[in-house]
Amino acid sequence: MSKKKLDIKSLDFILEKMIDTVGISKDEIFRIGEQCRTDHMTLSDQLKEMKEQVTKTIAEGDRLEVQTRFARKRLSEVSMHFKDYTEVEVREAYEKAHQLQMDYSMNQQLEKQLRDRRDDIERRLVGLQETIERAEHLISQITVVMNYLTSDLKQVGEMLEDAKMKQEFGLKIIAAQEEERKRLSREIHDGPAQMMANVMMRSDLIERVYREKGSKDAFTEIRDLKKMVRNALYEVRRIIYDLRPMALDDLGLVPTLKKYLQTTEEYHKKIKIPFLNMKAEKRLPANYEVALFRLVQESVQNAIKHANATEIQVKLEIDRTKVTVVIKDDGKGFNPSEKNKDSFGLIGMKERVELLEGELSIDSKIGKGTIVLIQVPINL
Numbered sequence: 001m002s003k004k005k006l007d008i009k010s011l012d013f014i015l016e017k018m019i020d021t022v023g024i025s026k027d028e029i030f031r032i033g034e035q036c037r038t039d040h041m042t043l044s045d046q047l048k049e050m051k052e053q054v055t056k057t058i059a060e061g062d063r064l065e066v067q068t069r070f071a072r073k074r075l076s077e078v079s080m081h082f083k084d085y086t087e088v089e090v091r092e093a094y095e096k097a098h099q100l101q102m103d104y105s106m107n108q109q110l111e112k113q114l115r116d117r118r119d120d121i122e123r124r125l126v127g128l129q130e131t132i133e134r135a136e137h138l139i140s141q142i143t144v145v146m147n148y149l150t151s152d153l154k155q156v157g158e159m160l161e162d163a164k165m166k167q168e169f170g171l172k173i174i175a176a177q178e179e180e181r182k183r184l185s186r187e188i189h190d191g192p193a194q195m196m197a198n199v200m201m202r203s204d205l206i207e208r209v210y211r212e213k214g215s216k217d218a219f220t221e222i223r224d225l226k227k228m229v230r231n232a233l234y235e236v237r238r239i240i241y242d243l244r245p246m247a248l249d250d251l252g253l254v255p256t257l258k259k260y261l262q263t264t265e266e267y268h269k270k271i272k273i274p275f276l277n278m279k280a281e282k283r284l285p286a287n288y289e290v291a292l293f294r295l296v297q298e299s300v301q302n303a304i305k306h307a308n309a310t311e312i313q314v315k316l317e318i319d320r321t322k323v324t325v326v327i328k329d330d331g332k333g334f335n336p337s338e339k340n341k342d343s344f345g346l347i348g349m350k351e352r353v354e355l356l357e358g359e360l361s362i363d364s365k366i367g368k369g370t371i372v373l374i375q376v377p378i379n380l
Contacts, residue, residue, distance in 0.1 A: 019146065026142045033135030040128045043121050050118045057111045064104040071097040199228055234267060253289040254281045254316065257296060261314060264300060271310055273300065278317035288378065291352045292323060295360075298349050299327040299372045307331020307370060318378075323358075325374040333364045 075097040078085050085093075202225050210218035248256045254277050265273040284292070296314060303309040309331035317324045346362070353360040358376035 022142055022146055026139060026146070029135050029138050029142070033132055033139070036128045036132045036135065040125060040132065043125050043128065047118065047121045047125065050114060050121060054111065054114045054118055057107060057114055061104065061107045061111055064100060064107055068097070068100040068104045071100045196232055199225060199232065202228060248289055248293055249286070252281065252283045253292055256289075256293060257314070257316065260293075260297065261300070264304075268304060271304060271312065273312045273314065276313075276315045278315060279319060282318045284318070284323070284378065288323070288356065288376065291356055292325060292374070292376065295349055295352055295374055296325060296327060302346075303327070303329035303331055303370065307333065309369070321377060321379070323374075323376045323378055325372075327372040327374075328369065330369045333366045333368050333370055335366060336362050336364055 071093075075093045078090050078093040082090055202221065206218055206221045206225065209221050258275055261273045261275045265271060283289075296316075300312055300314070303312045307329050309329035311330050313326070313328045315324075315326040315328075350360055353374060353376065356376045358374060361373045362370065363373070364370035
């Protein structure tokens, strides 16, 4: 018995050491990623300034080239008929042509230097972006390992005796948890975090506007700032709501959709979102209701954020064999055949539908809006 206790203590000690080591590595990778982000922002500003300088240099070069061409023509005319010109005029023509040629040559050298500098900054930005992405990927993997070590491994170990079953079951749980965390991380980063960063920059702008233009223009900026804060608050509430709408468990899919679409329409005052339930209200298995709600939610948010739609029609029909959902908007549309590496929403929608053994089709044309058709088989 004492030997068994000793073994358990040894394993716990090893586990704690592993957790500490992994945690330190995660913190170090996080610091590297943050430093790369800071450097990326600084280089992005430098690149913007460098591009402006290149544009100005090119424009100046074009101007000097025209002037040099005319000066050469003038010098050629003077040389051919030098008897008709005074010595001063001949010298002036030569000196002007020579000076313009020197200015043009220096401009070309400067342009080359600026272009080389610009290209170097762009290469460095690509390298930094790759480092940032690798750091994020490593942090994500380390987080999975830490979750497995700190909680899931112990909890699953109490439930399952077989080592192989314990590993497979634990990894599936961790993978699902981590995927949801990544989705929330993206939404918070692209939504509230970005908005709050803009709020900070806008507050600095208000101080400058107040000093340079006075209180009237500053109050205009403050009104815009309040609007940004309001939008950020809405995004936070939306993300909280996205975690799990409680009405879905209590009332079911149809009432929850009605409430969600009504609330979304009230917030986006210029967008109409009519909802039509084609059949009598029916309850579905919980996993179906959650998945269908998420699919409608994602489609509506895509139409609002990316399509600039003014009307989004949502139709739902539940019969004995299948559920059919149609989301139609009058937005700007897109080309479904073009692959977009940032289309996380569409990828997630396809995965949800596939898990329900259903079908998802998207019909969209640029300038003609988008129609999302979802069909999921059921057996009521």
